[in-house]
Amino acid sequence: MAERSFAREVEKLRLGEGETFSGEGILAITKALLENGVGYVGGYQGSPISHLMDVLADAQSILGELGVHFEASASEATATAMLAASVHYPIRGAVTYKSVVGTNVASDALSNLASGGVTGGSLIIVGEDYGEGSSIMQERTYAFAMKSQVWMLDPRPNLPSIVQSVGQGFELSEASNTPVMLQVRIRSCHVHGHFTASNNKRPNMSVSEALENPKRDLNRIVLPPATYLHEDEKLTKRWPAAEKYILENNLNEEFGDPAGKVGLIIQGGNYNTVIRALNRLELANIYGDTDVHILCLNAVYPLCESQILSFSEGKDAIFVIEEGQPNFMEQSIGHMLYKNGSKTKLEGKGMLPLGGELTGQVVLDGLASFFKAHVPGLLPASKGAHNEPELKMPDLSKILPPRPPGFCTGCPERPIFAATKLVEQELGKHHIASDIGCHLFSIMPPFDLGATTMGYGLGPASASAFHNENKDGRKSISFVGDGGFWHNGVASSIGNAVFNKNDGVIVIVDNYYSAATGGQDILSSRANNKTKQTQNSITKAVQGMGVKWVRQLDRTYDVTKMRDTLKEALSSQEEGPKVIVASSECMLNKQRRVKPQLAKDVKEGRRVERPRFGVDEDVCTGDHACMRLSGCPSLSVKDTGDPLRDDPVAAIDQTCVGCGNCGEVADAAVLCPSFYEARVVSNPTGAERRRANRANKIMSWLQKRRYAQQVVLS
């Protein structure tokens, strides 16, 4: 079960001609896919398009009614390879991937898809969360668009523009026989708005129909000599066809006064930020009406030279507002101007920072410097003044304690790293390779474990060089999640370690879901999923790959067992990798599943018992060792009010889910006897009620007696 259910929202996908759709960007994209007769969709989840995959998964019955095939792809490479269905058949297909990490994973298939070219429109929806909202690397998919020669759309972040770009993306793809990337930034994915819907369309040809009428064209297969033909076709046919479509259909928009002496060339995705900055400079109203001449590129690749030149003609200066680095577009525009002998001055990076996200302030500062340099009279006096006092931001790092991201309350991965810490305490430091997934939080305090992270499913692969010649020497430890394991780790990490007889210890952190991307089901999920085959054993898969030493732990909270198994693995003389599959359900997903059921039980009068942990204030010494080995967000500190005790004691707040980790850690580390477990009972039995009343009476009598004897300082 994914983080969020879109079961209710997906009903909006049934809206017909003329009705108003209102909602989130990603849902609008899904609706647009259906309105454009898509034949199949797939992809791999990841921020910021995770919810797009969730919407599609929740919409499967609607997709089915229209004859649209949906797949939750094994990886972005799988998703891209799936687009092969559009090579010989006139079927429209769409896939999603998270940002450049998805593009990286997909790049082999992408290159071959782009080489052979497509007959049916092929859309790759890339959630490009470059910058502050990003969870992974800061690169630009643009580079891949250029090297594989696939086109890239970057629509203005509003629903009508995004929806329009889906249709145009398919048409552009078909007009130029080239796959098209639809870049949607984090703001486009989650922006809310409305647009006028059209009827959904059944695909021209369904994948089943294609299967009944197989087709094959040697010229489209990526193998010499056809590949040479493709290279020529890309330059002489597909590229000009793409430019023709972009220009004839006005994919790029002009705003403002064409007579202006300066102009802005911007990426569609940054339009809202640019308008807001112009608005703050009193050069645009909030609806975007402005005299500043703007060329808004909703198609950022290819750039149409004729359009760039005619926009720049007669202008003193143009300002390219391009997010991130390298500044591919600016370089290309500069090249166009120079080669054509243009006298127009080109500004861009320099007035904008070389890298990083184009936030509101960055664009505001950049535009102000551009106008000051080239049309100083344009800015109102208050904005143009050089002596405007700079806004001083207080240095919050001095006041606020740092709050590194970490594991959730009750996370089953916490005890795995607590155990690793305990092992290191005994056996010394080890080389630890980390992977992508929630378990990567191990690199942050309080664990500080893990030295590298090289890619999704590549944790053990990234430890593969570390083979100890000394059989009794230290071994490497590497981590991989269940998500990474199935995404690609099974071959790249496990198979590789087996084949090369790597002696390292591999911990597969199995929390039953692709948890970091929002809790989607994967092959080894324990849930029954109506449309997917789940419950495939990781242990069996690992054994199938040839691993001889495998241990399955079914309760990661058992810190002692986890610690001992790790120690056993590290000292094993068995040849080849030692694999520990550490399994316990993601607590967020578990709570999502369990909480509504418990609430229902309580409401309907059934007896419900919930574990809660607490700290005995009288026993706690305030050394906070529990926090150093836990980092659980529910662990906090509390002042006892006792003037003879300087240190605040540990306290557990009401967010505790009773996972038991703190008690286990305390036990395994022989740390602290102050933790106690209590049971919160809703709808208790009569006998329980009477017993509790009796106990309360005795306790309050004892407490009163004690307080009466206490010295009170005032």
Ligand SMILES: O=C(O)C(=O)Cc1c[nH]c2ccccc12
């Ligand atoms: O959701 C995220 O932030 C992810 O990093 C997940 C993810 C999806 N596809 C990937 C490919 C390579 C690395 C991470 C991911």
